Amino acid sequence: MVGKSGGGGGAAEEDGAAAVRRWVEAGGGRLVMDGGLATELEANGADLNDPLWSAKCLLSSPHLIRKVHLDYLEAGANIIITASYQATIQGFESKGFSKEQSEDLLAKSVEIAREARDMFLKEHSDRPIQHPILVAASIGSYGAYLADGSEYSGDYGEAGTLEFLKDFHKRRLEVLAEAGPDLIAFETIPNKLEAQAYVELLDECNISIPAWFSFNSKDGVHIVSGDSLIECATIANGCSKVGAVGINCTPPRFIHGLILSIRKVTDKPILIYPNSGERYDAEKKEWVESTGVSDGDFVSYVNEWCKDGAVLIGGCCRTTPNTIKAISRSLNQRHSSLHLPVA
Numbered sequence: 001m002v003g004k005s006g007g008g009g010g011a012a013e014e015d016g017a018a019a020v021r022r023w024v025e026a027g028g029g030r031l032v033m034d035g036g037l038a039t040e041l042e043a044n045g046a047d048l049n050d051p052l053w054s055a056k057c058l059l060s061s062p063h064l065i066r067k068v069h070l071d072y073l074e075a076g077a078n079i080i081i082t083a084s085y086q087a088t089i090q091g092f093e094s095k096g097f098s099k100e101q102s103e104d105l106l107a108k109s110v111e112i113a114r115e116a117r118d119m120f121l122k123e124h125s126d127r128p129i130q131h132p133i134l135v136a137a138s139i140g141s142y143g144a145y146l147a148d149g150s151e152y153s154g155d156y157g158e159a160g161t162l163e164f165l166k167d168f169h170k171r172r173l174e175v176l177a178e179a180g181p182d183l184i185a186f187e188t189i190p191n192k193l194e195a196q197a198y199v200e201l202l203d204e205c206n207i208s209i210p211a212w213f214s215f216n217s218k219d220g221v222h223i224v225s226g227d228s229l230i231e232c233a234t235i236a237n238g239c240s241k242v243g244a245v246g247i248n249c250t251p252p253r254f255i256h257g258l259i260l261s262i263r264k265v266t267d268k269p270i271l272i273y274p275n276s277g278e279r280y281d282a283e284k285k286e287w288v289e290s291t292g293v294s295d296g297d298f299v300s301y302v303n304e305w306c307k308d309g310a311v312l313i314g315g316c317c318r319t320t321p322n323t324i325k326a327i328s329r330s331l332n333q334r335h336s337s338l339h340l341p342v343a
């Protein structure tokens, strides 16, 4: 069995959705996720113009990653997502690192997040935090590793075979699971094939940590490759290790309809962490600002998403600790009356 249990743990054989429901309940019925990590690292001065994107900070500025995790925790996040989104063994090797060093860098992303959690809990030890604080190990798609924008097209050309994708992600998944996160976050999944590869790997690698599957959409109906969200959510629903299914890095205006589609095919907890509504121009490698929504507008959607059935809510690219603070306030968590053993 790969993975140590943390953040409240639970029996190893507990199914993923049951584990997430237990955490959600301990959070008073909702959990707040963090906001954009990479874009917030940039806002803190990091230069991420590199194929490793946010994972570059694992090499150059781990303290900055820890700071951003802490900023999100202070803003009220219950879940922080590690800087491993674009961290891959293959990506580090192409920078000249050995396999062992590359694996250590992956594990380091989880260690930094755990450290931030420990610091946060210590900082608040006079009035101990009772709600769950969880570390989710991010796994970005093969397209994210390619760093050519294909995580927003899901078009992998020749490489788009099930076996290739499983082989690409396998060791990375094992290393991240062994580093002791509470959850595995398969984020920004652009196509059905990659979802299938993840499901098979979770079983074949005997991963004992609950995972979430989060897809992205550009039209409010399909995921970015054009594959049907309903089919993708059905694949996630078929895996007992998947604890939650949802949408990330997608404009807020599309979320309502997407939640309704997911609900048609699964009872698993639903998670939502949209981007700010701006569009990423993959060629220019920049966010196009005009269509973004303000933190206030973003939060005006939160009630609707809750009514639709989302129980884990946060933000993705270009959302900030202020966005998360606003979400946290609006979810009105009753921290003082909650009880859950942390880590």
Ligand code: MET
Residues within 6 Å of the ligand: 035, 036, 037, 038, 039, 054, 081, 085, 138, 187, 188, 249, 316, 317
């Ligand atoms: C392109 S989506 C990126 C997700 C990642 N968790 C981040 O916020 O950096």
Ligand SMILES: [Zn+2]
Residues within 6 Å of the ligand: 036, 248, 249, 275, 316, 317
């Ligand atoms: Zn994003």
